[in-house]
Structures are given as structure tokens and as C-alpha cells.
Amino acid sequence: MTLSPSPASSWSGRGSDGSSGKPAHVQTAAGDPLLGTAILTLSRWLRVMTILFVTSIILAFLCLQVGTRYIAVGEIVGTLGRALGLVARGDEASMTTDTILLHLRMPRVFLGFVVGSSLASVGVILQALLRNPLADPYILGVSSGSALGVSLAVLFGAGAMAWTIPVLPICGFLGGLLALFVLYRMSATSDRLPVHSVLLAGVILNAIFSALIMFVTSIMEPNRSFSMMTWLMGTLAAPADQTLLIFSIYMTIAVGLLFAQVGVLNIMTLGEESARSLGVDTERAKRNILMISALVTGAVVSLTGMIGFIGMVVPHATRLILGADHRLLLPASALAGGMFLMTADTIARSFFAPSELPVGIITALAGGPFFIYLLMWRKDRLS
Amino acid sequence: MTPSVYDVRSLFFRYGHGRQWVLGDVNLRVTSGEMLGIVGPNGSGKTSLLRLLAKLVRPQQGEITLYGQSLEAEAQHEVARQVAFVPQENQPTFAFSVAETVLMGRYPHRRRSRWDYGFGWDSREDCAIAWKAMTTMDVAHLAERSVTDLSGGERQRAVIARALAQTSKVLLLDEPTAFLDLQHQLEICSVLRSLKEQQGLTIVIVSHDLNLASQYCDRIVMLKEGAVYATGTPRDVLCPEILQTVYGCNVLVDAHPESGLPRITLPRERVHSQPR
Numbered sequence: 310m311t312l313s314p315s316p317a318s319s320w321s322g323r324g325s326d327g328s329s330g331k332p333a334h335v336q337t338a339a340g341d342p343l344l345g346t347a348i349l350t351l352s353r354w355l356r357v358m359t360i361l362f363v364t365s366i367i368l369a370f371l372c373l374q375v376g377t378r379y380i381a382v383g384e385i386v387g388t389l390g391r392a393l394g395l396v397a398r399g400d401e402a403s404m405t406t407d408t409i410l411l412h413l414r415m416p417r418v419f420l421g422f423v424v425g426s427s428l429a430s431v432g433v434i435l436q437a438l439l440r441n442p443l444a445d446p447y448i449l450g451v452s453s454g455s456a457l458g459v460s461l462a463v464l465f466g467a468g469a470m471a472w473t474i475p476v477l478p479i480c481g482f483l484g485g486l487l488a489l490f491v492l493y494r495m496s497a498t499s500d501r502l503p504v505h506s507v508l509l510a511g512v513i514l515n516a517i518f519s520a521l522i523m524f525v526t527s528i529m530e531p532n533r534s535f536s537m538m539t540w541l542m543g544t545l546a547a548p549a550d551q552t553l554l555i556f557s558i559y560m561t562i563a564v565g566l567l568f569a570q571v572g573v574l575n576i577m578t579l580g581e582e583s584a585r586s587l588g589v590d591t592e593r594a595k596r597n598i599l600m601i602s603a604l605v606t607g608a609v610v611s612l613t614g615m616i617g618f619i620g621m622v623v624p625h626a627t628r629l630i631l632g633a634d635h636r637l638l639l640p641a642s643a644l645a646g647g648m649f650l651m652t653a654d655t656i657a658r659s660f661f662a663p664s665e666l667p668v669g670i671i672t673a674l675a676g677g678p679f680f681i682y683l684l685m686w687r688k689d690r691l692s
Numbered sequence: 693m694t695p696s697v698y699d700v701r702s703l704f705f706r707y708g709h710g711r712q713w714v715l716g717d718v719n720l721r722v723t724s725g726e727m728l729g730i731v732g733p734n735g736s737g738k739t740s741l742l743r744l745l746a747k748l749v750r751p752q753q754g755e756i757t758l759y760g761q762s763l764e765a766e767a768q769h770e771v772a773r774q775v776a777f778v779p780q781e782n783q784p785t786f787a788f789s790v791a792e793t794v795l796m797g798r799y800p801h802r803r804r805s806r807w808d809y810g811f812g813w814d815s816r817e818d819c820a821i822a823w824k825a826m827t828t829m830d831v832a833h834l835a836e837r838s839v840t841d842l843s844g845g846e847r848q849r850a851v852i853a854r855a856l857a858q859t860s861k862v863l864l865l866d867e868p869t870a871f872l873d874l875q876h877q878l879e880i881c882s883v884l885r886s887l888k889e890q891q892g893l894t895i896v897i898v899s900h901d902l903n904l905a906s907q908y909c910d911r912i913v914m915l916k917e918g919a920v921y922a923t924g925t926p927r928d929v930l931c932p933e934i935l936q937t938v939y940g941c942n943v944l945v946d947a948h949p950e951s952g953l954p955r956i957t958l959p960r961e962r963v964h965s966q967p968r
Contacts, residue, residue, distance in 0.1 A: 344819050347791035347835040351813050440785040576799055578786050586746050586777035587858070588769030588800035633786040 349634040357637060361644040365422070368648050372418050372655040373410065377662050380406060380414075416553055421545050421654040421668075422647035423560055424613050425623075427605045429646020430567050432620025433639050437574040438598045441507050442625055443683060446606045447617030449507070450514030451488045455603070455610035457518045458484025460525045460537060475555055481607030488514055489599045543616035543669020545654045556612050563605045564643075570598060574635035616669045618676020619646050625683065697862055697894045698722035698745060703754035705740055714740045715918045718754070722862075727888050727895040729905035729926075732915030733939055738898045739780070741915070742864050745896065746777040758862075772800035776855035780866040782847065787838035790831055790850050794822045797857030818857075825856035829883065845876035852880070856887075863887070865897045869904060877901075881908045902956045906930050907948065914938055930954040 346353075373385050387403065388410045390396035428446065435444040435451075446452045462480035495510040522541065526534045548556070573594045576584045585591045609616075623646040624638065631637055650668070653675070657668040700720035706713045715737045722728055722745075730738045743749050744756060747763050756763040758774060776797070784793070798818040814822075826832040829849040834842065839850060848868060855863060868884075869877040885908055887893045899905050905912055906926040914922040914929050916938045922929045932945050935956065944957040 344791045344795075344823060344835060347789045348795060348814060348819070349792070437786075442785065575788075575792075576796055578788075579784075579796065580779070580782075582743075582748055582779050583777070583782070585748050585768060586772060586775075586779070587796065588767075588772030590768060628786065632792075633788045634792055 349632065349637050354637050357631060357641060358644075361641055365644050365648055368651060369418055369422065372421075372651050373414050375655050375659050376409070376414060377659075378409065380410065385410060416548070416550075417545055417654065417658070418651055420548070420553065420556075420613070421651040423557070424545065424609050424616065425619055425650025425653075426643035426647035427560060427564065427609050428616065428619040428650070429623040429627075429642040430564065430639060431602050431605050432646075433624045433635065433642050434567065434570060434574060434598050435602055435620070436624055437578050437635060438595065438602075439507050440578055440580065442628070443508060443621055443680065445618060445621035446485070446602065447615065447619075448515075448621060448680070449488070449492055449511035450518055451485045451492070451602065451606050452610050452615050452617065453515050453518035453522065454488025455481035455485040455607045456541060456615055457522050457525070458482070458487075458607065459611045460522050463533070463537065464525050464529060475559075477611040478556070478559055478608040481609075481611040482604050483607070484518075485603035485606045485610070486600065488518065489603055493595075493599065539667065540614040542667035543614045543672070544667050545613055545650075545657075546665075548612060552612065556608060559608045560605070563601065563608060566597075567601050567605060568639065570594070570601065571635055571639050574639065575633075578633070578635075614667075614669065616650070617673050618680065619650060619672055622676045622679050623649055625679075694723040694725065696721050697724050697759060698896075699755075699757045700745075701755050703741075703744065703751050703756065705737075705744060705749070705751045705754075707740075707749075713918055715744070715751075718915075718918070718920055720913060720920065720923075722894060722896060724894055725888065725892050726910045727884065727897065727908060729909035729912045730896065730898045730915065731900070731902055731905050731912060732921075736915040736938075737918040738915055739866055742777075742866050742896065742898050746775055746864050747771045748777070769800045772858065772860075774860050775862045775864060776858040776860040778851055778855045778863070778865040778868060780870060782851050784839040784847070787840045789836050790826070790839055790842070790853075791822065791835040793839050793850055794826055794831070794853045794857050795819070797825065797854040798822065800858060821859060822853075822857045825853040826850075828856060828887070829853035830879075844871050845873070845879070848872060848876070848880065852883075861892075862894045862896070865895070867898055867900065869899065869901060877904065884908065902930060902935075903948075906953045906955065907951060926953050930956060 370382055370385060374380050374382065384403070384406050387396060388407050391403075391407060392411060431446050431451075432444065435446065435449065436442055438444075458480040459477050461484075462477055492507070492510050492514060495506075495513075526537045526541075529537060573584070573589050576587050576589050577591070577594055577598075579587070581591045581595075584594070624642045627642045627645050628638055631641055650672070653671045654668045657666040657671050660666065698721065700718055703715055703718040703720075704713060705715040718737075718741065720741075730741060732738050740749070744751055745763075747766070747768065750764070758766065758771070763771065795814050795818060798814065798821065801818070823832065826835065829852050831846060831850050831853050834846060834850070839847060842850065848871075852865070852868065855865075863884075865884075868880055872880065881904060884895055884897070888895050897905070897909065909926060911924065912922075912926055912929040913920055914934060921938055922934050930945065931954070932943065935943050935945070942959055944959055945954050946957070947953070948955045
């Protein structure tokens with residue numbers, strides 16, 4: 310492309326600017342005549358997000374089709390129509406289809422999408438804060454911190470009754486917060502955060518928390534400890550409707566808070582000193598990012614256990630393709646992470662059907678080698 | 693008398709309670725449109741002083757005023773509109789393009805509206821300012837390149853371009869020529885000099901390189917053990933007596949063949965000075 314001023318060619322897609330109704334935003338550049346494609350523009354943002362959104366929906370339908378029984382797209386649309394009351398009730402066979410879709414597959418695909426996008430988003434903001442492209446709630450021990458919090462709560466009887474269900478994400482939040490706090494203290498010896506010392510701190514935290522989780526699990530009664538083990542491996546087995554509802558409310562708030570950070574994330578990647586010299590309240594930004602990461606991780610872990618590597622693999626791949634600007638990276642990673650876990654879970658529940666794999670195994674098998682590749686062959690990016 | 697940009701009065705600073713004082717009783721004045729060099733041995737508090745001027749750290753005692761206003765009372769983003777800071781060595785982690793990096797300099801000026809939810813799309817004005825900064829620092833042709841792929845000199849120029857995009861009147865630089873080869877050192881220094889002369893910027897530069905400070909700075913502040921040991925023109929400050937006391941070794945000082953300003957050379961053999 311040319312970088313010489315060429316206004317005529319660069320002003321496509323400017324029509325969407327007026328939507329905010331504010332004169333200041335009319336200037337919002339969609340393809341700047343000077344900087345051209347070197348920066349993220351609103352039109353490119355809209356284009357990428359539309360593509361990802363449409364792909365997500367198509368993929369969701371594909372995942373709904375797959376299972377012990379194949380269900381065609383036509384039937385899925387029919388079920389949706391009946392569920393929304395647009396189409397009259399069907400016969401016996403379509404009732405079975407409705408049950409499978411509405412009570413088994415849809416909650417599960419939905420959950421997979423939400424959990425995947427949450428984990429990917431947490432990965433993005435942790436990577437920005439720690440200036441470390443390998444940061445991930447699972448690798449850094451945040452997930453195991455949350456899992457410890459949740460398992461302690463279960464040990465003391467939480468989750469057994471309906472009203473105690475909301476306690477679990479909060480315990481997960483506290484455990485995750487503890488992990489993040491210790492991690493940051495351990496690794497932030499100076500203004501610089503060396504990549505490897507952060508990872509090392511995460512490894513150590515993981516070891517300690519895992520030992521504590523095993524201890525807690527081992528002193529539980531046997532049938533409870535068995536379900537703990539299944540949960541720890543990472544599973545999206547469809548939860549009760551009310552659990553899903555509580556979880557959705559919790560996640561909506563957390564993801565809303567998460568996206569409110571998008572403005573400072575770019576600046577935070579420059580390092581604390583530079584960020585402050587650009588007018589960012591770094592203490593506040595840091596506190597917010599750590600709190601939100603723990604909040605989201607806690608909620609996710611309390612419901613689905615330890616699903617790893619999404620927070621590292623997805624943002625990394627997204628960054629390679631779409632660039633580092635967090636205004637696009639964060640929402641795009643969220644959608645990509647949703648698609649990733651949705652697909653991984655479909656494989657987990659259908660590959661060895663009727664028996665089922667914990668989805669955590671699939672994500673770890675996909676993510677682990679990718680992590681090794683990054684660590685060994687892309688040293689240039691990590692020094 | 694030229695108006696002062698910074699007035700630093702009896703400044704004391706240390707990194708945390710119970711630690712050693714880094715700066716003790718520093719008094720300093722930076723006048724408008726000058727290029728001031730802060731020099732001194734390792735650990736003399738040069739970088740700390742610069743960080744204090746940018747409000748990156750707070751003093752325990754004493755006062756800094758910026759254009760007559762107390763720095764303590766100003767919000768961080770207000771400071772960022774008036775003062776740009778270029779840190780020493782800036783190793784980027786993520787592959788932002790050069791244009792994106794330079795545009796980050798517009799952050800303190802960005803109008804925040806509830807409608808864009810912090811996305812803050814770059815305005816035409818911001819892009820124009822960033823472009824101008826990139827042309828000044830000769831990185832415009834690198835606009836699309838990733839900052840992680842740049843050479844040391846290119847990266848340093850991009851970071852200075854980001855500081856210029858802040859359109860502040862004051863530029864603080866910490867060792868801007870460290871790790872650069874001779875040609876890039878010269879380039880950066882002459883750009884800084886012309887910014888000072890053409891745009892009237894006030895520039896404070898921390899440097900280890902006494903020769904560079906001598907050639908390019910209007911005034912030099914020599915720090916020794918956290919206090920100002922000498923202030924004045926390069927000719928006044930960079931004399932053998934002061935250098936020997938501050939650095940504790942003998943050096944040769946002669947005149948630069950072109951400018952006649954002091955030129956410092958290490959002696960052939962290390963000559964130990966007597967304990968003071």
C-alpha cells in the first residue's frame with residue numbers, strides 16, 4: 310500500500326460514524342488517509358467482528374447436529390420455532406428431538422461458548438497486564454487457586470443445597486484472587502516482569518494448589534471425591550437450569566467489567582512506567598484487571614473445573630492473525646475462544662460416544678504442544 | 693529572564709520507607725526552551741530525578757512545580773499532556789505496528805465518551821499528529837511494521853515519536869542514545885536539537901555520555917550521591933576538577949575540534965585519585 314496522502318481511496322465505510330450522534334466521533338477514522346491500514350479502523354473492526362459472529366452461529370448449529378443421534382439443521386430450526394412458540398407442537402418424534410436439543414445439547418453448546426470466550430478474554434487481559442504472551446489462567450495457577458477455593462467450599466458443605474450454589478463462584482473468585490496476588494508479588498521484583506519468572510511463579514503456585522486440592526479431595530467421602538475428580542478434569546456436562554441461570558448473570562456482569570478495560574489495555578502493554586507517563590492510573594488499572602480475572606476464572610472454574618490452555622492458545626493465534634490492538638483482540642478472542650471450546654466439547658462428547666471425554670483433556674492436548682512450540686521455537690518473541 | 697518550566701525545591705526521595713535516600717535536598721530549575729543534561733556516576737539518582745519530574749514516583753519531601761503548578765496536585769493525565777517521558781530501553785512484547793504505537797501517545801488527549809465504551813477510535817486529528825511525529829522521527833516508512841521487528845535505533849525513534857505525539861511542551865528522556873551506534877546517536881541528538889530550536893520544546897535528558905551532553909546541552913546538572921554537585925554550562929561543569937571529585941578518577945579534558953566545547957577522554961592508564 311502507499312502511505313502518501315490519498316484521501317479518495319480511504320474513505321469507504323464512513324457512513325457508520327454518525328451513529329453515536331456526537332460531532333467528536335464524526336472524526337472517527339475508518340481508513341485514515343495518512344496511516345491507512347497500519348492502524349485498526351472502525352470499518353475493519355466491524356468487518357472482522359461480523360465475520361466472526363456469523364461463523365460462531367454457523368459453528369453452533371454444526372455442533373448441535375452432532376451427537377449420539379444426528380439432528381439435521383431443519384429439525385434444529387423447527388425445535389427453535391416450537392420453543393419460541395412460532396410453530397405448532399409436533400409429533401412424538403419431534404418431542405424427543407426437542408428434549409435432546411433443549412435440555413442436553415443447547416445448554417451444553419451455550420455453556421461451552423460462554424466458558425470458552427471467558428477463558429480467552431481472561432487470557433487476553435492477563436497477557437496484557439503481565440506483558441507475557443504465554444499467560445493463561447490455567448498455566449499461572451489462577452484456575453487451581455479457584456479450584457482450591459471451590460473444593461474447600463464443597464468440603465464444608467456448600468453446593469449441596471440450592472441456595473448455596475452462588476457461594477461456589479465467590480469461593481472460586483477468592484481462591485483465584487489469592488493466586489493472582491501471590492503471583493504478582495512473586496514475579497514483579499522490579500518494573501520489568503521477566504517472562505520466565507512469571508511462568509516459574511505460576512508453576513510453583515500450581516504445584517502447591519494442586520497438592521492442597523488433592524489433600525482436600527482425599528479427605529472427602531468417596532462418592533463426593535469421585536465427582537470432584539471428574540469436575541477437576543474439566544467438564545461441560547449440562548448443569549441444572551438454575552445453576553446455568555446464576556452462572557449467566559454472574560458472567561454477564563463479569564464480562565461487562567472485563568470489556569470496560571479495553572481502553573487501557575493497549576497502554577498497559579507498554580509497561581507500568583510508560584503507561585503512567587501517558588496518564589493511566591496504573592494502580593487502579595492493575596487492581597481492576599486482577600480482580601476481573603479472578604472473578605471470571607472463579608465463576609468458570611466453579612462450574613466447569615479446570616479447562617486449560619484456551620486463555621493462551623486463542624489470544625495468541627488471534628493476535629498473529631489480527632494484530633495486537635486490544636480493541637479488536639479482546640472481542641475477537643472472546644468469539645474465537647467460544648468457538649474453540651464449543652468444538653472441543655463436541656469432539657469430547659461424540660468421539661467415543663456413548664462414553665465421554667473430559668473436555669479439559671482435549672484442550673490440554675491441543676494447547677500443550679502449542680505452548681511447547683511457542684516456548685522453544687519462538688524465543689525471539691518472548692525475550 | 694526566561695520563565696521556568698520546572699522548579700524543584702529541597703527534594704528528598706527514596707524508594708520506600710527505611711531504604712537509603714536516593715536524592716537528598718535537590719534544588720533545580722529548568723527554564724523554558726532549554727536542553728538540560730543530567731549527568732553523574734551510576735547510582736547518583738539521575739533516573740530517579742527524571743522519574744520524579746514525570747510524576748512517575750512521588751517525593752517524600754520537597755516540592756516540584758510545573759509551570760507554577762504543584763506537580764503533586766495535578767492529575768496524572770494532566771501531567772501527561774504537558775510532559776512526555778521516554779524511558780530507557782523499551783523492549784516491546786506485543787507486535788503492535790509502529791503507527792499504533794505512536795498513536796498511543798494521543799491517549800492523554802483522548803476524549804472519553806460513554807458511547808464508545810473505552811474503545812476510543814483514533815480521530816483524524818490524532819492520526820495527523822501521529823503522522824507528523826513519525827515524519828519528524830523518520831519512522832513514517834515503517835508505519836506498518838511491527839515494533840518487535842525493528843532495530844534498536846528504529847525502535848528508539850518510534851518511542852520518541854510516540855512522545856512527540858503527546859504534543860507536550862516538555863520532553864524527558866532517559867539515556868536516549870544508550871545501545872545505539874554512532875550514526876543513530878548523532879541522528880537522535882540532532883533531531884532533539886532541532887525540536888528544541890524549531891518548536892521551542894524544553895528537553896531534559898539523562899545521559900552517561902558526557903561528550904554528548906557537552907555537545908548538545910545548554911546546561912548541565914552534575915549529580916553526586918543524590919545531590920546536585922554542580923550546575924552550569926558545559927564549559928563550567930565539565931572541568932577536570934569537578935569530574936575528578938564526582939567520578940573519582942582522572943580524565944583528560946580538551947576542546948572539541950569543531951565546537952570548542954569540552955571533550956572528555958579516558959587516560960591511557962587508570963590513575964587512582966587520592967581518597968578525598
